[in-house]
Amino acid sequence: MSHFADRFTVLVDACCLAGALRRNMLLSLAEAGFNRVRWSAMIMRETARAIEKTTEGKADPQKQVDAMHRAFPEATVEGFEDLEKAIVTGGLRDVGDAHVLAAAARCGASVIVTDNLRDFPEKLLKPYGLEAKSADDFLADCIDLDNVQAMAALNKMRLRFKRPEYS
Numbered sequence: 001m002s003h004f005a006d007r008f009t010v011l012v013d014a015c016c017l018a019g020a021l022r023r024n025m026l027l028s029l030a031e032a033g034f035n036r037v038r039w040s041a042m043i044m045r046e047t048a049r050a051i052e053k054t055t056e057g058k059a060d061p062q063k064q065v066d067a068m069h070r071a072f073p074e075a076t077v078e079g080f081e082d083l084e085k086a087i088v089t090g091g092l093r094d095v096g097d098a099h100v101l102a103a104a105a106r107c108g109a110s111v112i113v114t115d116n117l118r119d120f121p122e123k124l125l126k127p128y129g130l131e132a133k134s135a136d137d138f139l140a141d142c143i144d145l146d147n148v149q150a151m152a153a154l155n156k157m158r159l160r161f162k163r164p165e166y167s
Contacts, residue, residue, distance in 0.1 A: 009036040011104035013114035016135040018050030032153035034142045040103040080106035113138045
């Protein structure tokens, strides 16, 4: 088992947790030790709303969120509200994303995994020692880090899929 996670924390934005396949890939690699995954309660609420919307009510978003909490009980970041207020005045394009940056900074993340890259400009992230990466780029980086372990983790994930079955 790799121990990349001993030194690498990522905060995953709701937009990357809403889709089942991408969520499973990101969390399977975290489970395999590629990183320490983090999120906030607000990110989980946004994730639940996005799951509800994308599945048109066919999936139980609370069941998905509860499963993520069971798998990663240490993932929820708290105590960043003071930092969030400071960030709101710091020039974010979308002030609604202040909680994401504040939570990432509070937990010592290195990367914010988000597909809203325009909302997290480098000049705003740099003072916090953060960078933003798309989910696809982040997944590719994990696979490049240790191709054998990453593919083993993704294969283990694939074997859990029953409806529909994937090959």
